[in-house]
Amino acid sequence: MDVRARAGIDIYGTVLRYAEVEQRGPRYQLLRLGSCDFDFDVEKAVLQASNPEQLEAVIDALNDVFEGSVAARLHVTLHPPTCYSFFTALPVEVAREDRKQRLLREAALLTRSEAPQPLRLTADPVYTETFDDGAAVEWYHVLALNEQLHARFDRICRMLPQPNHRMTLSMHAVANAVERIERRGGEHERPQGAPFSLAVGWYPTHVEFTLCRHARWYFSHFTEAASPNDCVYFALALLSHLGIKQGAIGRLFVYGGYQRTSDLAELTNVFSAEPESLNPMQLIELDRHSMAASFDHEAYASCLGVTL
Numbered sequence: 113m114d115v116r117a118r119a120g121i122d123i124y125g126t127v128l129r130y131a132e133v134e135q136r137g138p139r140y141q142l143l144r145l146g147s148c149d150f151d152f153d154v155e156k157a158v159l160q161a162s163n164p165e166q167l168e169a170v171i172d173a174l175n176d177v178f179e180g181s182v183a184a185r186l187h188v189t190l191h192p193p194t195c196y197s198f199f200t201a202l203p204v205e206v207a208r209e210d211r212k213q214r215l216l217r218e219a220a221l222l223t224r225s226e227a228p229q230p231l232r233l234t235a236d237p238v239y240t241e242t243f244d245d246g247a248a249v250e251w252y253h254v255l256a257l258n259e260q261l262h263a264r265f266d267r268i269c270r271m272l273p274q275p276n277h278r279m280t281l282s283m284h285a286v287a288n289a290v291e292r293i294e295r296r297g298g299e300h301e302r303p304q305g306a307p308f309s310l311a312v313g314w315y316p317t318h319v320e321f322t323l324c325r326h327a328r329w330y331f332s333h334f335t336e337a338a339s340p341n342d343c344v345y346f347a348l349a350l351l352s353h354l355g356i357k358q359g360a361i362g363r364l365f366v367y368g369g370y371q372r373t374s375d376l377a378e379l380t381n382v383f384s385a386e387p388e389s390l391n392p393m394q395l396i397e398l399d400r401h402s403m404a405a406s407f408d409h410e411a412y413a414s415c416l417g418v419t420l
Contacts, residue, residue, distance in 0.1 A: 117143065119183035119274055122415035123158055124191050126150050129415040130177050133396065140396045140420060148173045155194055161264055171268055178273050186274035187418045188265065191282040192318060192334040196223050196256040199331060201249040204240065219256035230259035234279055238329050255281050282414040283322045283332035286311050289392040289417035290365060294327035296395065306362030311390055312347060312379065313368035314340045321350050344378040358383060365390040367413035392416035
């Protein structure tokens with residue numbers, strides 16, 4: 113039986129969440145899970161490296177929490193708007209090198225600044241779209257980050273049990289969790305004629321939206337939101353932009369930094385699907401008494417999503 117371990121972290125504000133999971137075939141076992149709270153903005157410490165002492169504190173914390181880790185790669189989850197990402201479609205027949213150059217040109221346009229810097233791209237195929245004339249395109253999600261940031265993590269990983277790293281957008285990680293939850297639950301939980309699932313993640317700085325169609329990542333978007341109730345307006349605007357009807361949303365997941373379920377009550381008034389807590393813990397084999405009832409599993413949606 114194939115056995116492998118995956119380690120992941122999620123960086124947002126002053127909190128660094130971490131997880132390590134061992135996979136044995138279709139089964140997942142939790143090896144470690146928790147968070148490190150700092151008295152400084154850990155995102156800035158890692159992404160900008162403006163304070164060497166703070167960055168050293170983060171490295172020390174990672175060494176502590178991953179001591180004895182057997183995972184070969186550290187999966188790093190970043191939240192918008194700290195990183196650039198976009199969706200784009202390319203003909204399926206495009207050669208690999210040509211595809212890379214096209215994506216680099218698009219990323220350069222998106223990240224244009226007065227002092228352009230080299231970029232490293234992480235491109236993942238999302239789905240294939242076939243048109244009436246038989247032509248087909250492959251949709252990609254592209255995460256574009258400064259080469260200096262990747263070089264910084266290269267140096268960080270040399271001090272950790274995991275020698276390599278891979279950057280992932282938080283909404284990509286959430287899509288991975290939703291896909292697995294949907295496939296495990298089966299289509300019987302979805303109303304007929306409603307092929308989409310929508311995951312809404314509210315944070316004090318922004319709101320994240322992730323759409324899956326038939327348990328497959330379809331699209332993600334984020335925007336600023338002053339309050340959780342703003343989620344409804346922006347969710348409807350996104351669906352209108354994509355040409356998706358409200359009734360096509362068969363499942364609705366919520367996660368992130370809201371305090372009470374009632375904070376997102378307006379979603380219930382708009383969508384026929386009842387909001388569900390996005391709980392990736394259900395994908396892991398756990399003793400039901402091993403986690404405290406007060407454990408905030410929604411806060412780990414992207415951290416565990418990138419680790420599974």
